[in-house]
Amino acid sequence: MSTPLVALTDIKKKFGAVTALRGVTVDVMPGETFALLGDNAAGKSTLMKVLTGVHQPDHGTIEWEGEKVTFPTPAISRTRGIEMIYQDFALADNLDVRTNVFLGREPKKNLLGIPGLRIVDTKHMERETRRVLDSLDIEINPRLKVRRLSGGQRQSVAIGRALAFDAKLIIMDEPTASLSVAKVDKLIEVTQRLKELGIAVIIITHRLDEAFAVADRLAVMRQGEVVGRFEVNEVSEHQVANLISHGTMGDAVLGHHPGERRSIGSTLSADQPGSPQKPMGANEE
Amino acid sequence: MSATSVKDLIEKPELDEDSALTKAKHFVGDYGLGILFIGVLVFLSIASPHFLNSENIWNVLRQASIVGVIALGMTFVMITAGIDLSVGSIVGVTGILVAKAAPDGTSAVIVPIIVGIGVGALIGFINSAMIVWGKILPFLATLAMLALARSAALVISGGTVVSGLSEPFQKIGSGYVGPVPAPVVIFFGAAVLTDFVLSRTKFGYHVYAVGGNEESAQKVGISVGKTLFGVYVLTGVLAAVSGIVLTARLNGGVPLSGTGYELQAIAAVVIGGTSLFGGIGSIRGTVLGVLLIGFVLNGMDLLNVSSYYQQGVQGLILVLAVLLNRWRSD
The missing domain is CATH 3.40.50.300 (P-loop containing nucleotide triphosphate hydrolases)
Structure with a gap:
């Protein structure tokens, strides 16, 4: 049991x-x-x-x-x-695909190794977004603004976001x-x-x-x-x-x-x- | 594992071929303002022999810096689809308090700066408390603060100028770093800093997310309230910095100083490509917008255009910028 x-x-x-x-x-x-x-x-x-x-x-x-x-x-x-895929996908149209996948959980790194100076690690976001989308065999440029995506593409971004974090x-x-x-x-x-x-x-x-x-x-x-x-x-x-x-x-x-x-x-x-x-x-x- | 995977199930994206029009819009969006700016500079250099004089250029930049610093904060606010009408009054009230904290004959610098920034942060905090906790529309909350802070400036000063400031404090407005006027150093320093915050940090990402789709931002776990608090406090602080610089330059706290700055800052931000509907905008655009207005007004002075036309020309630039922004984002 x-x-x-x-x-x-x-x-x-x-x-x-x-x-x-x-x-x-x-x-x-x-x-x-x-x-x-x-x-x-x-x-x-x-x-x-x-x-x-x-x-x-x-x-x-x-x-x-x-x-x-x-x-x-x-x-x-x-x-x-716990991940939720909302009916409206909860994406921010003004931001690009990689940023949407990591929205609210942006990976950070130290700028120039200076402790405390934390910036968003866009390279990591892009790499991981590619990995997740590749695993779904989806070709979407991670730098494309979500505004420019079709409904199906938006859904795949939402699914990608759900799968990106175990x-x-x-x-x-x-x-x-x-x-x-x-x-x-x-x-x-x-x-x-x-x-x-x-x-x-x-x-x-x-x-x-x-x-x-x-x-x-x-x-x-x-x-x-x-x-x-x-x-x-x-x-x-x-x-x-x-x-x-x-x-x-x-x-x-x-x-x-x-x-x-x-x-x-x-x-x-x-x-x-x-x-x-x-x-x-x-x-x- | 079955042979089927999720990948077979999701609608395949169609290839998105950019049309010539789309490309033109992207081009205008990316470079339009810069090209216009350079065009204005070239035109004025040819039209007036005095324009390219280094003293003239520094003067324009120094004047533009005062509203420019405010416009940097306004950019954050407007990206969240908000507005802050209280910034001009914050300039007024911080000016009075700062002037009182930097009396002539002393060497006060640090204390008045701390006082000014503290007051700006406090007013920004009250603004965000009204907006986030009180659920008052930003327009109304900051309109109320516009009146409250101006009133406070008049009450504290008794309606008169607080004049005579400490020597070192005056340097903030009238000093130079090498050939560069101190206000210009402060403006560009603040621009670099805010550009970094907006485009590289988590807070900046959340500002864009909140402005783009507040509901989505909340659903993915971004604290919309915290983000808005940060934005309005930052804007209050930057308005206070502007108040500090202006007071130092005027060598006195003037209760009505900063009146109308909110509209000038909003105009510069919009000309710089920030959308009133939120989600879109940049510090770089705002800096260009600030400088564009500064140089156009200066050019009109140099070309002996009556100052009666100046506000009208600003209005025209604003309308054109809005139309252009809408066309490119259609």
Whole structure:
């Protein structure tokens, strides 16, 4: 029984009068691909912003590799190996590719060997950027301004940035939403490749086909709560769709649906709304 | 390991052939201001026999240095997509305090400098506190400070000139290093230093990142607040340096000194190619912008153009610079 890479327990977060997260518990195992499903405003992005240190939770704990941690800033979560690929890629258009890859983590060196006089090591940035982009077989001049890149090139810079620093967990926010070619099979292969590298992936999405194609497990969020956690092969897309939109799997409806791969077992009823949530870890495998 | 790798999956970049127009825009962007500057110098050398006189050149540079030092700080602020309208008033209030700290008959130099820089840093800190913690737009926060600091200058001085400064302190404004006037040494020294900070250090990189895309900067872990604090404090300090130099040169603290300098500095920075929308700009451009304005105004004097036209010509240069910058960044 292995330790989860990351375990979020009973996370609560309010913004003024609005409750964004109502006690969310989710864990992700090393190297696994995990899909976080839900409608807009279900709380998926807020949860991930708590995990990356953009937001601080009002309540609840984060455990990273079995150790209780806090991430007061995104910079600190990144030093632990958590990378987020944002839907908008979070690039600075006015800066060049190499600077974007190292944004916020610029390597430094002493100027003329004078201690204390630290300048940004652009040669190192350029070398490393080339190495990462080469490993993706992408030919982009590291000195090109990001403003001049296409959507696909921007995504490769964002992926390059995530891979440049030994990430253990990569979070992808709606990965196909801003792609010029939105193909799910592309995403499948990217995540498979990341799995081979031993990198865990959390995919935030509202697209069922995407989640079912790539994920080992998935969790459904609705109105700031997790309303279901499943192995991908133990539910059907239709059941999950019901859960997303109605908050219930709707047994009666499911019974009439011929496309489901497997009927819902009694174990799943525990995950229905109103029932106490229990974290789904390795013990259920 | 499977044969497929991420590389097969990412959209291949199309080759980006630069059009002649794009090349022209890059050329204008890189060299346009420099060419214009040299053109103005050549024109004035031919048009006026007095222009290339070394005394005239040093005079122009010395005059330009006062606003020039402010424009260096303004460059940082404007790259973050902010603005600092309080710099002229900082010149005024530091001038008064510095003059009081450097009374005639003493040998005070270090203390008034420390006082001046401290006051500039403090006002910059208050500006950034309003902007970062108070979430007040830079335009409004520094507009308020423009009024507050000017008021402080008038209250502290009682509305009168604080005159008679220590001999060594006056040298900051009137002295020379070899043939070079001290204010020019200070301006170019500050330019080299700020250019280094902006283009080589982590702080400089973050200034560009915050101005280019504040949200992205925050997402990758750059502290936007810390960066803005640094930027406004630096600008306050540089405005104070300008106040110190001006006070030394005038041999007195004048409560209304520095009035309107904020607009002159902003104009020089914009002419130097810095975008009002942030993310783009350089110290080198700003220095050229400062010198260009200085030489054009001097040329008009030499060619006996009525001084009534001078502000208008500055306005025209500003509009042209903005149009040119927009054209090249389209």
